[in-house]
Amino acid sequence: MPVAYAYSEELIEYADKLPSNKGRASRVNALIESFGLMDKFDGIIRVKPCTQADLEKYHDKNFIKFLLTGDDGLDAESETEGEESDESYEGKDEPVSKEALYGLHYDCPPFDGLEKYVKLVAGATLQCADYLVSLLDTDIAQNTSKVAINWTGGRHHAKRAACSGFCYVNDINLGIQRLRTKFDKVLYVDLDLHHGDGVETAFAYSDKVKSVSVHRYERGFFPGTGGMNTTSRSVVNIPTKYGLSDKSFIQIFDTIIVAEKEDFQPDAVVVTTGCDGLARDELREWNLSFSSFEYIIDQIVNSWKLPTLLLGGGGYHTLDTARCLAICTAAALNVPDRKQWVEIPMHDYFNEYVKDNYSLRVESHVRHNTPDENSEEYLKKLADYFEHRR
Ligand code: TV7
Ligand code: CA
Ligand code: ZN
Numbered sequence: 001m002p003v004a005y006a007y008s009e010e011l012i013e014y015a016d017k018l019p020s021n022k023g024r025a026s027r028v029n030a031l032i033e034s035f036g037l038m039d040k041f042d043g044i045i046r047v048k049p050c051t052q053a054d055l056e057k058y059h060d061k062n063f064i065k066f067l068l069t070g071d072d073g074l075d076a077e078s079e080t081e082g083e084e085s086d087e088s089y090e091g092k093d094e095p096v097s098k099e100a101l102y103g104l105h106y107d108c109p110p111f112d113g114l115e116k117y118v119k120l121v122a123g124a125t126l127q128c129a130d131y132l133v134s135l136l137d138t139d140i141a142q143n144t145s146k147v148a149i150n151w152t153g154g155r156h157h158a159k160r161a162a163c164s165g166f167c168y169v170n171d172i173n174l175g176i177q178r179l180r181t182k183f184d185k186v187l188y189v190d191l192d193l194h195h196g197d198g199v200e201t202a203f204a205y206s207d208k209v210k211s212v213s214v215h216r217y218e219r220g221f222f223p224g225t226g227g228m229n230t231t232s233r234s235v236v237n238i239p240t241k242y243g244l245s246d247k248s249f250i251q252i253f254d255t256i257i258v259a260e261k262e263d264f265q266p267d268a269v270v271v272t273t274g275c276d277g278l279a280r281d282e283l284r285e286w287n288l289s290f291s292s293f294e295y296i297i298d299q300i301v302n303s304w305k306l307p308t309l310l311l312g313g314g315g316y317h318t319l320d321t322a323r324c325l326a327i328c329t330a331a332a333l334n335v336p337d338r339k340q341w342v343e344i345p346m347h348d349y350f351n352e353y354v355k356d357n358y359s360l361r362v363e364s365h366v367r368h369n370t371p372d373e374n375s376e377e378y379l380k381k382l383a384d385y386f387e388h389r390r
Pocket of ligand 2: 190191192193213214
């Protein structure tokens with residue numbers, strides 16, 4: 001069961017600088033190491049930065065130039081509303097800053113090391129895709145799992161010419177494009193709490209990429225897209241309400257997501273494993289434990305057995321995200337003794353786990369007093385809607 005893991009000291013060093021997830025990459029990686037999983041991988045993908053040209057395969061050239069250097073080389077006038085005549089703005093037109101134009105503010109501020117960060121994170125996903133592309137047809141035909149993992153990837157909100165929602169470049173779209181050089185049909189599954197709008201937009205008109213996102217959906221909830229009726233042939237949006245439980249998440253997977261996969265018959269799969277739906281996440285929206293992620297990753301990897309690219313995503317309780325992704329890694333590797341793991345092994349960040357008595361399994365921390373607003377009737381309504389569409 002070949003499972004490859006994207007890693008380099010540089011990747012972890014720079015991924016750690018992401019303002020929304022400072023220090024997360026090193027904690028995730030160190031926990032995976034501490035469970036002895038490094039020796040179980042079929043290969044370690046030694047991640048190197050990708051090139052500017054690689055990023056331009058999906059992104060706008062001027063946007064990338066600005067992101068990497070702080071200057072897009074264009075005359076500011078041509079990007080403000082300067083195209084229209086001045087009179088139409090009655091003399092009070094505010095020039096739009098380049099930062100605002102490219103979304104490089106608020107949720108996505110520039111930071112030290114940004115250029116290296118985007119080249120490494122996108123490079124990691126591209127190298128993972130290359131690993132799957134270079135599998136021999138005889139390997140692919142084998143009845144075994146075939147996986148590449150980049151837990152620093154999964155930047156699903158980034159657009160062709162703009163950063164959005166903590167995402168600077170869309171490594172997922174680059175990875176899907178690369179996979180498509182060998183695999184005809186690619187299924188994208190987005191388990192992050194938020195709607196995978198950047199991936200949906202990129203492939204909305206392609207019959208070869210089907211994008212399935214389950215997410216929190218409510219007026220005012222970021223990014224605001226992904227309603228059920230925005231579903232089309234290659235886009236499946238599964239909107240959910242507050243307090244989603246493991247039982248409901250698994251039910252959505254077993255009914256809707258599995259059926260959409262059967263219908264599409266993909267040749268490869270890409271998964272965004274955002275952990276911001278966990279019960280103790282800062283965002284406090286869904287109410288999930290690690291066990292639903294473990295179950296879903298195990299099903300996708302070890303039951304579907306298609307070439308699979310596993311990516312990260314959100315996750316704002318750093319130590320629970322590390323726990324969850326370590327368990328998902330063990331599930332992908334099909335490590336049977338993971339069921340017996342109860343304690344955090346001694347490692348560099350061991351002391352940070354003191355609050356939970358150094359325990360791994362903190363499943364009991366689901367919010368027991370929080371109702372799952374996704375009622376049986378609501379889940380039935382969703383399942384019926386998608387079934388009738390197929
Ligand atoms: C994939 N929610 C990314 C999810 C991106 C969510 C948002 C914040 C947030 C930003 C902060 C901050 C925050 C505690 C939470 C409408 C706004 C409101 C910026 C201040 N604390 C992923 C993006 C989402 C920034 N954005 O899917 C600095 O929460 O709701 C919004 C947009 C306008 C901009 N302002 C927030 O998980 C990786 N942001 C603290 C400091
Ligand atoms: Ca999602
Ligand atoms: Zn998210």
